[in-house]
Amino acid sequence: MGALRAELVRKDKALLFKQTLVDKLTHENAVLKRLKFAAQSEAYTSEQKSLLDETFDMDLAAVAREIENAQPKKPDGEKRQPKRAPLPAHLPRHDVHHEPASTTCKCGCTMKRIGEDVSEKLDYTPGIFTVERHVRGKWVCAECETLVQAPMDPHIIDKGIPTTRLLAQVLVAKYLDHLPLYRQEAIFERAGMAIARSTLAQWVGECGVQLQPLVDALTAELLKAPVLHADETPVPMLKPGKGKTHRAYMWSWCTTQFHDIRAVVFNFAETRGGQNARDFLQLGTSASWKGSLVVDDFSGYKQCFDMGVTEAGCMAHARRKFHELWVNHQSKVGEQALKFFQALYDVERDAAGLGIEDRRALRLERAKPVADALKQWLDEHRQKVPGGSATAKALDYSRRRWEALTRYLGDGRLPIDNNWVENQIRPIALGRANWLFAGSLRAGKRAAAIMSLLHSARINGHDPYAYLRDVLERLPLQPASRIDELLPHRWHAPHQD
CATH class of the missing domain: 1.20.5 (Single alpha-helices involved in coiled-coils or other helix-helix interfaces)
Structure with missing residues (x-):
């Protein structure tokens, strides 16, 4: 009881x-x-x-x-068939036939084909619309009247008219090629099919929900890495009802070029607060991430380092301070500092193809003496310049973060800088000029999720369109326990017949 x-x-x-x-x-x-x-x-x-x-x-x-x-x-009998206008008759059509594997009835008789059901989906290859007709033959046994009909595989948008090729085209165009839907609407109309942007928007919204479990799996995979890059970039976000935007942020997290898995995950947030970083890394929970985080000097990451995360600095940011001195003021101090940094990066070019231990050994042999000399030079020149000057600020930046900046010397898993992740967020800056803004928090998170899959596919050497098309095709049938097979770093292009 x-x-x-x-x-x-x-x-x-x-x-x-x-x-x-x-x-x-x-x-x-x-x-x-x-x-x-x-x-x-x-x-x-x-x-x-x-x-x-x-x-x-x-x-x-x-x-x-x-x-x-x-x-x-709901029981199958309660499903309502959506009513929609038929697809234009002038579009070319090709048939996809679905027939039973066997037309022999369970009673032993040979079945007869008595008809068929036809459903149509709108397909698209760049510049050309066609209609994909799914023809499901009906077979019946003349003796026992058993009716057999081959089922159709489930679709990413249940009862929807777009094929996965068309959906992949819309998503890639919007989130990789930075084409808003109103521009795609015009492109499709020129190709002979007027699709309302509200319809395109519904497709994008539904695909975003369906792809989210795959993005969650990608995030879980990313958080297994011992070293991560992190960076953030502003994206204007509309405040509906106020007629203006405020500054939101797209956070970028990715594995290093030395890690076996290439993955990048974008996370959209309304603020730049450090809590966003702590939430992503699940700090303070039983699943708290413990590893080395390669970041710039942004204060939002500081509390992470008090919660078990190891800080690794970005040598490119330190170098940039002196480069600005030299470019803007022809500073001799800046010029001398750049020579030290050049020597450190020369070592990195030679170490790039080595294993973890060999990379560490080479750095200790060739880069550490240069770094020690640079530290001594920084301390000596800091005593010669007045506080508050641009030169003093450049010197102090490196001196204050010296331990984090040189941590890579003793750990072959760590990169020298954060340039890898900065290269991943450059497409966001390009898209910002075309999106103009994120329309809502939900829209920003949807963009982050889809871009995570597309850019992870790209850095793994895949065609993002081919990857997304295949994922949309397979996802409705993929068991949740095997969803990691569709992650970009594990995906293999299907064999073409």
């Missing part, structure tokens, strides 16, 4: 949690609809309003999918 009561309590708690989640998402859905149709949106420019509308439509579709996922599944 006690076990039954405990089971009832557990189920009540589970139902309460699901209902609370549904209520939260329903409220968010109502807020989004109110914001979308509110008169305040007129305060934006026409281009801003276009991008804002896209964001709302994506968020609404994402919330609707999350509500659907959170609610109990």
